[in-house]
Amino acid sequence: MDHDDTLRTGAGMAAVALELQGLTRRHPGVTALDGVDLTLMRGEVHALAGENGAGKSSLIKILCGADRPDAGRMRLFGEAYAPQTPLAAMRAGIRVVHQELHMLGELSVAENLLFERLPRTRLGLLDRAAMDRRARELLALVGLDELSPATRVGTLGMAQQQLLEIAKALSNQRGGAARIVIMDEPTATLTPRETDRLLAIIRKLRDDGVTVVFVSHHLQELFEVCDRVTVLRNGRHVATQPMAGTSTGELVRLMVGRELVERPARVAPVLDAGRPAALRVEGLRHAGRRDTSSTAPTIDFSLHYGEIVGLAGLVGSGRTETLRAIFGADRAAAGRILRDEQPVRIASPRDALAHGICLVTENRKEEGLVLDLPIRANLSLARLGAVSRGGLLSAEAENAAARRMAGELQIRLASIAQPVRQLSGGNQQKVVLGKWLLRDPKVLLLDEPTRGVDVGAKAEIHALLERMAAQGMAVLVVSSDLRELIGLCDRMLVMSRGVLVGELPRAQFDEEAILAMAYREYLVRPQQAA
Amino acid sequence: MQAMNLTSSSTPAAAASMGDRAALVLREAGIGLALLVLLGVFALLSPIFLTAGNITNIFTQISINVILAVGMTFVILIGGIDLSVGSVMAFCAVVAGTVLKLDGLDPALAIALALAASIAVGAVCGLVNGAVSAWWAIPSFIVTLGMLNIARGAALQWTQARSIYEFPDAFNNFGSATLLGVPAIFLVALALVLAGWFVLNRTVFGRLVYAIGNNEEAVRLAGHSVRFYKIAAFVICGAAVGVGAVIYMTRLTIASPISGIGFELNAIAAVIIGGTSLSGGRGSIIGTLLGACIIGVLANGLILIGMSDFLRQMVTGFVIILAVVLDVLRARLAQRAAR
Numbered sequence: 001m002d003h004d005d006t007l008r009t010g011a012g013m014a015a016v017a018l019e020l021q022g023l024t025r026r027h028p029g030v031t032a033l034d035g036v037d038l039t040l041m042r043g044e045v046h047a048l049a050g051e052n053g054a055g056k057s058s059l060i061k062i063l064c065g066a067d068r069p070d071a072g073r074m075r076l077f078g079e080a081y082a083p084q085t086p087l088a089a090m091r092a093g094i095r096v097v098h099q100e101l102h103m104l105g106e107l108s109v110a111e112n113l114l115f116e117r118l119p120r121t122r123l124g125l126l127d128r129a130a131m132d133r134r135a136r137e138l139l140a141l142v143g144l145d146e147l148s149p150a151t152r153v154g155t156l157g158m159a160q161q162q163l164l165e166i167a168k169a170l171s172n173q174r175g176g177a178a179r180i181v182i183m184d185e186p187t188a189t190l191t192p193r194e195t196d197r198l199l200a201i202i203r204k205l206r207d208d209g210v211t212v213v214f215v216s217h218h219l220q221e222l223f224e225v226c227d228r229v230t231v232l233r234n235g236r237h238v239a240t241q242p243m244a245g246t247s248t249g250e251l252v253r254l255m256v257g258r259e260l261v262e263r264p265a266r267v268a269p270v271l272d273a274g275r276p277a278a279l280r281v282e283g284l285r286h287a288g289r290r291d292t293s294s295t296a297p298t299i300d301f302s303l304h305y306g307e308i309v310g311l312a313g314l315v316g317s318g319r320t321e322t323l324r325a326i327f328g329a330d331r332a333a334a335g336r337i338l339r340d341e342q343p344v345r346i347a348s349p350r351d352a353l354a355h356g357i358c359l360v361t362e363n364r365k366e367e368g369l370v371l372d373l374p375i376r377a378n379l380s381l382a383r384l385g386a387v388s389r390g391g392l393l394s395a396e397a398e399n400a401a402a403r404r405m406a407g408e409l410q411i412r413l414a415s416i417a418q419p420v421r422q423l424s425g426g427n428q429q430k431v432v433l434g435k436w437l438l439r440d441p442k443v444l445l446l447d448e449p450t451r452g453v454d455v456g457a458k459a460e461i462h463a464l465l466e467r468m469a470a471q472g473m474a475v476l477v478v479s480s481d482l483r484e485l486i487g488l489c490d491r492m493l494v495m496s497r498g499v500l501v502g503e504l505p506r507a508q509f510d511e512e513a514i515l516a517m518a519y520r521e522y523l524v525r526p527q528q529a530a
Numbered sequence: 531m532q533a534m535n536l537t538s539s540s541t542p543a544a545a546a547s548m549g550d551r552a553a554l555v556l557r558e559a560g561i562g563l564a565l566l567v568l569l570g571v572f573a574l575l576s577p578i579f580l581t582a583g584n585i586t587n588i589f590t591q592i593s594i595n596v597i598l599a600v601g602m603t604f605v606i607l608i609g610g611i612d613l614s615v616g617s618v619m620a621f622c623a624v625v626a627g628t629v630l631k632l633d634g635l636d637p638a639l640a641i642a643l644a645l646a647a648s649i650a651v652g653a654v655c656g657l658v659n660g661a662v663s664a665w666w667a668i669p670s671f672i673v674t675l676g677m678l679n680i681a682r683g684a685a686l687q688w689t690q691a692r693s694i695y696e697f698p699d700a701f702n703n704f705g706s707a708t709l710l711g712v713p714a715i716f717l718v719a720l721a722l723v724l725a726g727w728f729v730l731n732r733t734v735f736g737r738l739v740y741a742i743g744n745n746e747e748a749v750r751l752a753g754h755s756v757r758f759y760k761i762a763a764f765v766i767c768g769a770a771v772g773v774g775a776v777i778y779m780t781r782l783t784i785a786s787p788i789s790g791i792g793f794e795l796n797a798i799a800a801v802i803i804g805g806t807s808l809s810g811g812r813g814s815i816i817g818t819l820l821g822a823c824i825i826g827v828l829a830n831g832l833i834l835i836g837m838s839d840f841l842r843q844m845v846t847g848f849v850i851i852l853a854v855v856l857d858v859l860r861a862r863l864a865q866r867a868a869r
Contacts, residue, residue: 349750349752354753366745367745367751370740370748370749377737377741381748381752385734391734391735392733435752
C-alpha cells in the first residue's frame, strides 16, 4: 500500500494527516457547516468542541462517509478524499466510535469484534482458533485482557460494550489499519476508572502515530488528553489552538462567542404573587437516572401562569426525562407534582391531560404524529370527545376544529384531508402543537419544539408560545438552542448531568454563564462510588 | 388554498392534494379491477361461470370467509394477527350445538340462545388472546397459536370428539335459504361488512384502531388506553367467529369439533389480498370483502375450467404473494412520486 510510504517518510516529522478546505453542508433552512477549514496532524489528539448544533456531528458524518458536503474538499495524507459510503471511509483508514452502541447482543465478543471480516478456514468454515487469537489481541488493546472472547455481548455492561466498540474500530477491518480514529462522546457511559483506561488507550494510539479526534462534553477530559483543540460555532470554524495554554473559561467563551444575542422585546409577564403556581415539582427523581439513591439531588422548581420558562442543558443532561416524568410518559422514581398547589397523581399521559398538562415530545414523527392519518385526524387525536357524540365521529365538527387550528397556526396545507406525512417539518410541528392547543392546556411542556423546523416556522412557533403565555398558559421549554431560550423565556432553569444546577431571571441571562452552569457537573470527574 | 411550504416544494402538487381517502379509494379500485378481470377471464373460459346458479354458489361459498375476515381486519389493523380463528370456530360450534339440543326449549328460543352462546364463547377466547398479548406485550402470533390448540382441544373434549346434529328444521333451512336469489347467509356476511365499515370509518373507536396500528406511542401520549383498543379488536374478531360458527352450522347442519381447520389462513389471505398492511394501520373492510371475493371466484372458476385441486391450491398461493408484491411496488411508487 502506498500510504505506508507516506507514513514512513512522515515519521519523526509533523505530517499532515487530514486537511479540510471550505467544507460546507447545507440543510433546508440551516447551514450545518459553513466553509470549515481544519488540519489534523499525524499522531495528535485533536479535540473538537462546540455547543449542541455547532456542526460537530455534521463534520463527523462527512468524515466517515455517512454524508457528503455541498462544497469544499478534503485531502487524506496528500490524496484527494471524498468517501461516498461509510465503507469507503473505513477502507481509507478512518474509523468512528459512535456514542450509540452497535453491538449484536446475541453474538460473542469475538464475533462482534471481527464481524466485518470473520476469519475462515480453507473450507470456508469459521476459523475459531484465529478468531479467538485476534479477538484477544484487540481486547488487550483496550485493556479488557481478562474478558473471554466467547462471552455473549448481551451479558456485558454498557461501559464494556463501549470499550468493545473502540476495539472494533481499531481492528484491521476492510483493509488497512486505522489511521484516524474519531471518538464521539465515548466516555458518556464510562465510569471514572474506565475513562482513565480510555484516555490511556488514546495516548497509546497517538504514540503509534494514529490521529485521534476526540469529542466530549467533559471538558476536563479534553484538557487531560488533547494536544490541540478546534472550536466550531454555528457551523463555522472559530479557532484552532494548542490545548496547553487554553483555559476552561477561554474555551467556553470561544464556544459561545462574544456577539450579542438579539433579544426581541418581550414584555415580562405580571405575575400575581398571590396566585398559586400552575405547576410545582418537588423532589423529582426520574427513573432513568444512574444515581437513584435517596441522597441523590432531586429536581425542584415551580412554573407560574403566564410565564415561559426555559430548561437549558446539554443533550443527555436529563431535560427530556424531567418533562416525560412530569407528563407521566415514563414513571418517575420519586417526587410530587402539584397543580395549583394541590398534589396530583400522574401515572400516565391520560392523568396529566386530565390535569391540563400537555407535552410536545422531541420526536414528532415517532411520538407526536400518526403520519398516515389525515391532518384533521392528527389534530383531533387528543380531543376526540369534542368532535364526536356517543362515540360517533362528527365529520362536521372535526373539520371545523381542524380548520380553526390550521388557520390559527397558519399551517400551510393543501387540504385537511391530506396525510400529515406530506407536510414539511415546520408544518408537522404546528400540527403537533395544534393537537394540544385544541385541549386548551393550562401547562404546556415542550421538548425541542423547533428542532428541524425552518426559520420562518420557527419564528411563528415562538410568536405562538408568547401569545399563549400572554393568555395565561404556563409554558416550559426545553431546547438545545441557547439563543432560542434566551430570546423566548422569562426565566431559565439549567440542568447539568441530571442535576438542576441553577435558575436565572431574564435580567441575568448570559450565554456564557448559562453554558458554564450546563457544563458544571461535567467538569468535575465524579469519584467512583464505593 | 395556500401554497405548500417552501421547504417541501419538491412534493408534487398532485400528490399533496390527493387526500387520504382518495388514496384509499384508488387502492380499493385496484383490487376491484383485479376482481373484474378475473370475472371476465372465467366468463370467457367457462359458459356456466356467469349463470345465476353459479353466482349464488360463489356467494354461498365465500360467506363464512367474509364473516371471519371482517373480524380479522380489526386485529390486523391494530398490528396483530389471530391464528386461533378456525379452532375457536369449532369450539363455538359445539357449544352452540349443545345449546340447540337442550330439551324442552322452543326452537326460536333455542336458536337465539345458541347464537348468543356462540358469540360469547368466541368473544371470551378473543378476550384471552387480546388481554394476554396486550398486557404482557407478547406477540399475538404466539398467544393465538396457543389458543389455536386450546380451543381445538376444548372442542374435542366437550364433545368427546363426536359431531352434534339433528338441529331444528328452521335452523338447518337457513343455510340454504335465499332472498331474491341471494343466499341468506351471504346477507348476514354483508351486514357484518357494513357494520365493520361503519365502526372503522364513522366512530372514535375505528379512528383509534387505525391510529394505534400506525403509531401506538403517539396514541398513548395523546391520553388513550392503547391496551383497551387492542383487546377490543380481538374481542370483535372472536365475536365475528361466533357468528361465523353458527352460520357454518346452518350450512352443514352439523356441529363438528374438527371443523374450521385452516380457516384462519383463508381469512388472513382475504385481508391481505384486500390491501390491509400486516404491520397495521392501513387497509379497509371493503378491501377485505373484495379480497374474499377474489379468493372465492378463483376457487370456483378454476374448478369450472377443470383445474385439479392441487393446482388450484398453488394458484391461490401465488395470488396471495402477488397481491402483497403489488402492494409493496405500489407503495414504493407512491413514495418515489412524493419525493
